[in-house]
Amino acid sequence: MASQEILREEPSRGSFINDPKVRGIFFQAVVVIVLVALVWWIVQNTIDNLTRLRIASGFGFLRGRAGFDISDSAIAYSSDSTYGRAILVGFINTLIVAVAGIITATIIGFILGIGRLSHNWLIRKICMVYVEVFRNIPPLLVIFFWYSGVLAVLPIPRESINLPFGSFLNQRGFYFPRAVWGDGSWLIFVALLVGIAMAWFVARKARQRQMATGQQFPVFWTSAALIVGLPLLAYALSGFPLSFDYPKQSTFNLTGGFQVKPEFLSLYLALSCYTAAFIAEIVRAGIMGVSKGQSEAAGALGLRPGSILRLVVVPQAMRIIIPPLTSQYLNLTKNSSLAIAIGYPDLTATAGTVLNQTGQAIECVLIMMVVYLGLSLLTSAVMNVVNARMALVER
Amino acid sequence: MQEHDTSWVRTEMALSQQAPAGVRGLGAWIRKNLIASTGDTILTIVGIVLVAMILPQIINWAFINAQWTGTDRTFCATVAQGGIQPDGWSGACWAFVNAKFGQFMFGRYPIDERWRPILVAVLFVVLLVPLLIPRVPRKGLNAILFFLVLPIVAFILLTGGVFGLLHVETPLWGGLLVTLSLSFVGIAVSLPIGIVLALGRRSKMPIVKTLCVVFIETVRGIPLITVLFMASVMLPLFLPAGVTFDKLLRALIGVSLFAAAYMAEVVRGGLQAIPKGQYEGADSLGLGYWQKMGLIVLPQALKLVIPGIVNTFIGMFKDTSLVYIIGMFDLLGVVKLHFSDANWATPQTARSGLVFAAFVFWLFCFGMSRYSMFTERRLDTSYKR
Incomplete structure (x- = not known):
C-alpha cells in the first residue's frame, strides 16, 4: 500500500529554472527587450540626424521634379517628369533586362548542360571549359569586359560593321530594322492569338483521343501550321501592312532603325553568359539524377531515343532542376542591379540618383528593398506553380 | 553410380589476352568519342571549327602578339593611334x-610600407597551407593561430599606428x-x-x-x-x-x-x-x-x-x-x-x-x-x- 502512495505522488520536478518552457519564455523576453531597445535607439538617432540635416521624411518627394535625364527609357520620360516616374522607368528597365536575361540564360544553359553529358568528347570539353571559366569570375567583371573590353572598342559609327538583315554594330550599340505596323495590322495579332488558342485546343483533343483510342494525331505540325499560317493569312488579307524602317548610315551617326545601347547590351550579355554557366550545372545534375534504369526500361518498352528523352527522362529531371533554377532566376534579377556600374538606368541606378539628389536615403533604400523582394516573391510564386505541375504525383 | 569425370575442368588460368584491336588504341577512342554516329560527327566538326576559330585568336592575342614590356601607351598602340605597333595589331598589353x-x-x-601586407600574406600562406593538408599534425594549435592570432597580427600590421609603425588609413x-x-x-x-x-x-x-x-x-x-x-x-x-x-x-x-x-x-x-x-x-x-x-x-x-x-x-x-x-x-x-x-x-x-x-x-x-x-x-x- 505504501509503495502505491509514493507512486501517486507528483514526479519530482527539477528546479524551476531548468524547465525548458520557462527558459524559452525568459530568453525570448530578453530578445524582445534588447530588440525594442535597439530599434528605439536607432529611430531616435535617425530622427535626430534627419532634423539636423533638415530632411523631411515621407514619400512626398516622389512628386518633385526629377531634373535628370535617363538615357534608356521604355516609357515617356523627360527631366521635367517626377521622381516617382524616374523610379518607375528604372523598374521597367530592370524588368526588361531580367526577363531578356532569364530567357537567354535558360537557352544557353540548357544547351551547355546537355553538352556536358554528350557522348562526344570534344563537345563535353568545350562546355566544361565554358562553365568552369564563367562560374569562377565575378559577374561585375564580365559586365565590364563586355562594356569596356568588347563594345567600347568597336568601330565608330562611320565604319559600322554590317550584319545580316540590315543591322549594324558599332560603338554606340546594335542597330536593327524597326517594324512599322500599318493600318489593319491588329488583324495579324488577333490571328496569332486565335492560332495559339486553336493549337492548344487541338493538342488537348488529340491527347484525349490518344488516351481513349490510342490513335495519334500530328499535333506539332498542325499547331505550327495554325500559329504561323493564320497570321500570314491575316497579313495577306489586310493588304500587307507591315514595313521596316532600316537604319541608314549618315555622316556621323546611323539614323532610323531600332538602337540597342551598349549599356543594355553588355549587361544583358554578361548576365546571360554568367548565369548560363550555373544553369548548365543545374541541368547536368538534374539529368544525372534520373537513374539509368529509367531510360533502359523505356528502351526495353520499345521507345525511340527521342521519345525516351521527351517522355521519361526530361519530366523526371525537371523535378530536380526547377527549384535551383528558380534561385538562379532570382540571382539574375538581383545581379541586374550591377547595371549601376556601367550606367544602365535600372531601378538601383535611378533610385540611387534620386537618393543622391534628395537625400531621402531611407525611403529610397526602402523602395529598392520592397521592389526586389516583390520581384523575388513573384518569381518564386510563378516557379512554384510550374513546380507543382511537374512534381511527382504519388498515390 | 558413375563417378563424375572432371578432367574437362581447366586447372590453370588462361593467359589474359589483349582486347581486340577494334576497341583499343587511338582509332577506337576516336570512333567511340568523336564519330560514333552521323550526328556525332557533325557535332565534332562544329566543335573543331569553333575551337579553330576561337583558340588561335586567344593564343595570338594573349601570348604571340602580346606586348610584355613597355613604359607607356606607345608600346600598346598602333601607328595610327600614336604608338609603335603596326596597323591592325591586336594583342594583350x-x-x-x-x-x-x-x-x-x-x-x-605607401610604397615604403608594402612589406607589411607582404608579411601578412606570407604569414597567411604559412598558416593556411598546413591547415589545408590533412596529414600535417597539430590542427588545433594551427587553427587557433590562423583564426585568432593571425587576424589580430594582421590588423596591427596593416593599420599600424602602434609599435612605431606608420598609421595607414583604410x-x-x-x-x-x-x-x-x-x-x-x-x-x-x-x-x-x-x-x-x-x-x-x-x-x-x-x-x-x-x-x-x-x-x-x-x-x-x-x-x-x-x-x-x-x-x-x-x-x-x-x-x-x-x-x-x-x-x-x-x-x-x-x-x-x-x-x-x-x-x-x-x-x-x-x-x-x-x-x-x-x-x-x-x-x-x-x-x-x-x-x-x-x-x-x-x-x-x-x-x-x-x-x-x-x-x-x-x-x-x-x-x-x-x-x-x-x-x-x-x-x-x-x-x-x-x-x-x-x-x-x-x-x-x-x-x-x-x-x-x-x-x-x-x-x-x-x-x-x-x-x-x-x-x-x-x-x-x-x-x-
Missing part, C-alpha cells in the same frame, strides 16, 4: 599590367589587399552568424524563429548592392551624430550580414538532413541544447554541407568586387580606375587589365572549389546508399 602590378596588389598603400588600401581582407573577414564572421541564424530558424521559440526567418528571407531577397547602399548611406543615419564608421568597416558589415543569410540557409539544409534519432539520442544522453548541437548535430550537419559552404565562400569572394560601386577600390576597382590613366589609354588596356583581374579571381575561386571537392571525398564516410 601586359606591359600595362606589369607597370601597375603594385597598384593592383596594394592600391595606394582609404589608402586597395587592390587584392582589400579583396582578400574583405573576403577573409567576411568568411570568418559569416559562418558563425550563419550557424546561429540557422539554429534560430529551427528553434521552437516562436519569436526567435520569426526574427531569424524575417532576417534571412529579407536579406536573401535583395541584391548585395542594396545592402551595401544601406551600410554606406543608412548606417550613418542610424548612429548618433558625430559617430562615424570606417568605410571599409561598413562594407565589411554589409558583406558579412549578406553572406550570413546565405550561409544560414546552407546550414539549415544540413540540419534538416540529420535524422531525428540523432537529436533524440543526444537528448536521452542528457545533453543540453548547446552540447547536443555542438557535439552531435553540427559536426554531422556541417560535414554534409561543405560543398554548399564553400560555394557561399566563392560567391562572397566574387561579390567583394561590388564594393567598387560604393567607392572602394578592390582588385577590380583598381583595375577599372587605371583604365583612365592617360599614360596607358589604348584600345587594348581595358581588355588586358580585365583579363588579368579575371585570372586572379578565377585562380582563387577555382582553387577553393577544387579543394572543397577534395575535402568532400576525404570526409565521405559512405553512409549514403
